[in-house]
Amino acid sequence: MKITAFNGTHKTGESNTAILVDHFLQGAAEEGAQIEHLRLAQVRIQPCTACKACWQKTPGKCVIDDDMSVLLEKFISSDIVVLASPIYADNISGLLKTFIDRLIPVGDPHWQFDENGESRHCRRHAKPTRLVAVSNCGYPEQSHFDVLRLYFRRLCRNMQLELSGEIYRGAGALLAGGVPEFAGHLASYLDLVKNAGREVVRQGSVSESLSESLEAPMVPLPGFNQVFLAKVNQLVDAQIPSKTA
Numbered sequence: 001m002k003i004t005a006f007n008g009t010h011k012t013g014e015s016n017t018a019i020l021v022d023h024f025l026q027g028a029a030e031e032g033a034q035i036e037h038l039r040l041a042q043v044r045i046q047p048c049t050a051c052k053a054c055w056q057k058t059p060g061k062c063v064i065d066d067d068m069s070v071l072l073e074k075f076i077s078s079d080i081v082v083l084a085s086p087i088y089a090d091n092i093s094g095l096l097k098t099f100i101d102r103l104i105p106v107g108d109p110h111w112q113f114d115e116n117g118e119s120r121h122c123r124r125h126a127k128p129t130r131l132v133a134v135s136n137c138g139y140p141e142q143s144h145f146d147v148l149r150l151y152f153r154r155l156c157r158n159m160q161l162e163l164s165g166e167i168y169r170g171a172g173a174l175l176a177g178g179v180p181e182f183a184g185h186l187a188s189y190l191d192l193v194k195n196a197g198r199e200v201v202r203q204g205s206v207s208e209s210l211s212e213s214l215e216a217p218m219v220p221l222p223g224f225n226q227v228f229l230a231k232v233n234q235l236v237d238a239q240i241p242s243k244t245a
Ligand SMILES: Cc1cc2nc3c(=O)[nH]c(=O)nc-3n(C[C@H](O)[C@H](O)[C@H](O)COP(=O)(O)O)c2cc1C
Pocket: 009, 010, 011, 014, 015, 016, 017, 018, 085, 086, 087, 088, 089, 090, 091, 136, 137, 138, 139, 144, 172, 173
């Protein structure tokens, strides 16, 4: 089984999204999956120009000369794809959206009705069949993923993919492990993320009970959000030169 993760953080170095993706893929690899983690910020992807050549003149092939041709091959040869992104302005990153737009050659220009009578395009390739969504954000509440929850459902309907798991985590700055008093909570949470990778390979999707655990507060201490907010504001003040002078 081949699993490829496309990570849309705009950072080329350390990334909180990458920490989640790496743990998920590590669990999947332990169950025998062939894994790859691709950072979209490290390749060249131009925006789709909506020329539709990939539907009419060069079926299934994009005419833009950049790294997307390699990524498209990786996409259609994967059994499961992971689409990963930090939250940017309540949504996926621009880079991940650009990548998703450039997936249009995998669609067939003909239309069909889905099982609910809603229109969508036919698809050109047998793979991938499943998608796992991964995201993290700055704020601590899980409500900041509301848009993504709907978006990935709609995208999977549109692209005829099964949504096999969703891993969303607020207070993303904690994922890098810089706060010693939360180290134990972080380790337990990242074990859950690894288990999600194992479950997706073993049984096709993340179980309901594991999904619930993944959504539970990472640091289950009363008043955590207030403490976190105060710490963030202290850090913000320390980083602004005029506040420290
Ligand atoms: C342009 C931009 C917009 C952001 N918008 C939000 C937001 O709407 N909500 C939020 O909770 N965090 C937001 N963040 C914070 C990131 O989601 C957060 O820092 C995340 O941990 C970054 O993940 P990364 O290290 O993989 O890039 C934003 C960050 C950037 C750079």
